[in-house]
Amino acid sequence: MDGFEFVANLRNREEWRNLPVVVVTAKDITREDRMRLDGYVTGIIQKGSQGREELLAEVSDLVRDLRVRKG
Numbered sequence: 654m655d656g657f658e659f660v661a662n663l664r665n666r667e668e669w670r671n672l673p674v675v676v677v678t679a680k681d682i683t684r685e686d687r688m689r690l691d692g693y694v695t696g697i698i699q700k701g702s703q704g705r706e707e708l709l710a711e712v713s714d715l716v717r718d719l720r721v722r723k724g
Contacts, residue, residue: 660693673719
């Protein structure tokens with residue numbers, strides 16, 4: 654199962670449908686890939702394009718934004 658299948662299966666389960674999903678990948682995400690994930694994931698982070706600290710900061714920002722939206 655690849656990540657696309659995982660997300661699709663996750664969204665098919667009603668009790669998991671609203672879980673936020675952040676994709677962290679070393680794969681080059683194409684426009685087509687982004688379209689497949691659109692509406693299914695909260696964010697996509699390209700691994701390897703930044704250092705560890707920047708990656709952790711970006712994930713932290715996404716989590717904080719999710720908390721703010723939930724109120």
